[in-house]
Amino acid sequence: MKKILAIAAILTLTFSLVACGGTEDAESTETKNESSQESNKEDKKAEDKDSSGSDLLIVGTEAGFAPYEYLKGDTVAGVDMDICQAIADAMGKELKIENMQFQGALLAVQQGKIDLVAAGVSITDERKEQMDFSENYIDATEVIVVNKENPAVSEPTGEKLKDLVVGVQTGNTADLWVSDTENAQPKEIKRYNQFLQASEDLKNNKIDCIVMDEMPAQELVAASDGTLEIVEGDPLFVEQYAIAVQKGNQELLDQINEVIKQLKEDGKIEEFLLNHTQQQ
């Protein structure tokens, strides 16, 4: 009898433990389900917003190109961002800025991962085959930046940058320009994702010069504690900035063009430039 009671007690105990365990399992499964439902909901939300007709306007940029785009605390500010904010406002959308590498932004827009690129992007024939451009909003010039102490170039034309180590941003038009032997015959081209790295190397005489857009060059020089300067004279070449969208996205392009036209008419682009330029 004692034995039977003991077995019964053991069985009861085992049963309640299993039951407990079972309950725990069920609970945790339920929690998991809930959280995965939550994340499904989140995914769904992200999908909704990312697809066209969403309430977000997603812009890709490279925030190392003041005054057009730069980091102010942890937000991206600049002329291009003001233009994008005006576009988002006109479309009744929320502006979402994705800070990425310049080349990556050009690729992301082609793949439809972002709605547009606003990164001081110059219109070129080659790019026109890969993406569509808005009306231009700025005429830009390209210049040479040197170390004041050790100016490797004195001619604004750069004398073809012969035998120099030239810094450029990867994949931008300066990179394309110096890579063409008709324009330049440098000893070496050093490609950087960020101009800040290039300017550090120029300060430390690791490179001889940087070829880049004039206004960002002025900002870089202004932030260099008097160590860098722009080679005086005519620019190396002239370009036009525009906003790029995925090829065929005419609807967005029309909306962008309308806003750019209005901003130009109202003198807003100059105002944005003044607001974001250090040297005034």
Ligand code: GLN
């Ligand atoms: N305007 C140049 C280009 O489009 C540089 C732009 C940039 O470096 N952000 O290539």
